[in-house]
Amino acid sequence: MGVRNQIRFLLNDEEVRLKDLSPDLSLLDYLRLNKDLIGTKEGCNEGDCGACTVLVGKLVAGRLIYESVNACIRFVPSLDLCHIITIEHLKRNDVLHPIQQAMVEYHGSQCGFCTPGIIMSLYALLLKDPNANKYEIEKALQGNLCRCTGYAPIIKAALSLSKSGGLQNDILLKQREEIEQKLNNMFDGNRVEIISEKGEFFIPQDIADLVLLLEQSPNATILAGSSDIGLWVNVAHKDISPIIFIANLSELRNISQSTKGIEFGACVTYSEGFEMIAKHFPHLSEFWVQIGGNQIRNMGTLGGNIANGSPIGDLAPAFIALGAKLNLVNGKIERTILLEDFYIAYGKQDLQKGEFIKSIFIPFIKENEKHAIYKISKRKYEDISTVCAAFKLEIENKKITKAIFAFGGMAAKPSRAEETEKALEGKTFNEENIKKASLELPNDFAPIDDVRSSAQYRMLLAQNLLYKFFTEQKHEQ
Ligand SMILES: Cc1cc2nc3c(=O)[nH]c(=O)nc-3n(C[C@H](O)[C@H](O)[C@H](O)COP(=O)(O)OP(=O)(O)OC[C@H]3O[C@@H](n4cnc5c(N)ncnc54)[C@H](O)[C@@H]3O)c2cc1C
Ligand code: FES
Numbered sequence: 001m002g003v004r005n006q007i008r009f010l011l012n013d014e015e016v017r018l019k020d021l022s023p024d025l026s027l028l029d030y031l032r033l034n035k036d037l038i039g040t041k042e043g044c045n046e047g048d049c050g051a052c053t054v055l056v057g058k059l060v061a062g063r064l065i066y067e068s069v070n071a072c073i074r075f076v077p078s079l080d081l082c083h084i085i086t087i088e089h090l091k092r093n094d095v096l097h098p099i100q101q102a103m104v105e106y107h108g109s110q111c112g113f114c115t116p117g118i119i120m121s122l123y124a125l126l127l128k129d130p131n132a133n134k135y136e137i138e139k140a141l142q143g144n145l146c147r148c149t150g151y152a153p154i155i156k157a158a159l160s161l162s163k164s165g166g167l168q169n170d171i172l173l174k175q176r177e178e179i180e181q182k183l184n185n186m187f188d189g190n191r192v193e194i195i196s197e198k199g200e201f202f203i204p205q206d207i208a209d210l211v212l213l214l215e216q217s218p219n220a221t222i223l224a225g226s227s228d229i230g231l232w233v234n235v236a237h238k239d240i241s242p243i244i245f246i247a248n249l250s251e252l253r254n255i256s257q258s259t260k261g262i263e264f265g266a267c268v269t270y271s272e273g274f275e276m277i278a279k280h281f282p283h284l285s286e287f288w289v290q291i292g293g294n295q296i297r298n299m300g301t302l303g304g305n306i307a308n309g310s311p312i313g314d315l316a317p318a319f320i321a322l323g324a325k326l327n328l329v330n331g332k333i334e335r336t337i338l339l340e341d342f343y344i345a346y347g348k349q350d351l352q353k354g355e356f357i358k359s360i361f362i363p364f365i366k367e368n369e370k371h372a373i374y375k376i377s378k379r380k381y382e383d384i385s386t387v388c389a390a391f392k393l394e395i396e397n398k399k400i401t402k403a404i405f406a407f408g409g410m411a412a413k414p415s416r417a418e419e420t421e422k423a424l425e426g427k428t429f430n431e432e433n434i435k436k437a438s439l440e441l442p443n444d445f446a447p448i449d450d451v452r453s454s455a456q457y458r459m460l461l462a463q464n465l466l467y468k469f470f471t472e473q474k475h476e477q
């Protein structure tokens with residue numbers, strides 16, 4: 001097996017090769033402090049405000065795709081074989097880029113601090129969807145905060161471009177083949193090892209190599225999209241070396257479908273998973289775009305969300321209610337467990353040292369099943385749940401034969417409401433029974449008071465969401 005001791009990527013028009021770098025150096029610090037590319041701004045440094053948005057292009061099945069990401073929580077070594085585009089790349093020969101020009105014409109900027117990030121988010125959108133509509137534009141801007149202009153002029157600027165046919169002459173589209181070729185030339189199929197006194201960063205060449213690395217370093221930090229880990233570094237100042245970066249592994253990025261359901265590789269991002277979710281679980285589409293903002297959905301992986309085990313993570317309740325299973329790998333041992341059994345206690349998951357999540361299997365919903373998920377947060381987008389509730393009922397001959405109700409934000413771990421479920425089994429799906437069952441919720445949960453809400457509010461929410469589920473589903477009986 002070959003080893004490369006160098007990170008290679010393209011930064012705007014430049015080819016970069018780095019050997020000696022800290023494994024947790026953020027892309028934002030690298031751009032501003034090492035490359036003097038200060039158009040990319042630092043706002044929150046926590047992935048929340050979008051001021052640091054840049055584009056990251058990567059080859060997906062041989063085709064170059066650009067996505068918006070938050071540079072503050074993306075580590076430089078994880079950009080191996082990528083093309084990074086910053087705001088400085090847009091204005092060429094002293095001529096503003098069409099998006100910049102539209103922002104000027106529609107008065108889309110006041111103090112200007114958010115503006116580079118907003119332009120980069122719109123750039124990513126219009127490259128992918130030249131005729132994006134208002135909804136798509138709003139979705140692309142979920143992760144960009146502007147405190148002074150307001151969004152109306154910004155949206156008008158974006159709409160003016162999408163209505164006039166987008167960015168046909170854009171340099172990134174014209175140079176696509178050339179850039180693809182450059183990235184292909186950089187690829188050598190080797191493991192990457194960056195080892196210095198600043199720490200260690202590994203990129204395994206394939207799954208077998210990942211297993212090997214984890215056997216050698218079972219305490220290493222497994223890094224996927226870094227949307228949780230970025231905060232461990234920036235906010236908690238945690239030392240996360242040695243790091244094993246897994247999000248480049250194609251075996252962990254597969255999505256496959258069988259007659260029974262869909263298997264998502266652990267490193268499928270929310271954005272990559274959206275199409276399959278929208279096709280097979282259309283009622284989850286709106287919930288899916290309530291996870292983070294667009295940049296977070298481009299970075300965050302399904303496996304990362306599940307492994308992180310936050311009691312207010314959104315995928316756990318959604319997938320537990322659907323009966324999801326995890327495929328875990330530890331050395332030569334591969335095992336499958338129900339997702340609900342993965343969560344043991346606060347911060348404790350059924351994940352051994354050196355073990356990783358390979359894939360997540362989501363069974364299809366059967367005809368006699370009803371399923372819904374509700375996320376309640378202070379802000380609709382780019383916010384963590386106060387309570388997330390997912391309900392699934394199996395109904396035969398008007399009687400409930402099985403109930404699975406899974407909640408986030410109600411306990412120290414994502415949990416099922418077993419007493420409430422029991423109260424409904426064998427009963428008719430009607431208002432009286434639902435109201436009676438909701439009185440069991442205090443027997444299932446004793447939620448906490450915290451900055452997001454009081455315990456009392458959480459309980460009331462949980463009860464009302466069960467009732468909402470009933471009112472939405474009753475007509476479909
Ligand atoms: C601004 C912002 C908004 C957010 N909004 C939401 C939201 O609305 N809802 C929500 O649920 N979350 C949200 N998050 C949290 C985060 O984005 C998700 O949990 C995300 O899915 C984590 O995935 P990742 O790939 O980025 O994980 P990483 O940060 O790379 O890793 C997270 C954890 O998972 C482990 N890990 C990763 N992959 C594997 C694997 N395959 N096997 C074993 N362990 C693994 C890592 O070691 C680490 O412990 C938000 C985060 C930010 C910064
Ligand atoms: S600085 Fe706010 S998202 Fe990066």
Ligand code: FES
Nearest residue numbers: 110111114146147
């Ligand atoms: S223009 Fe000032 S924050 Fe957006």
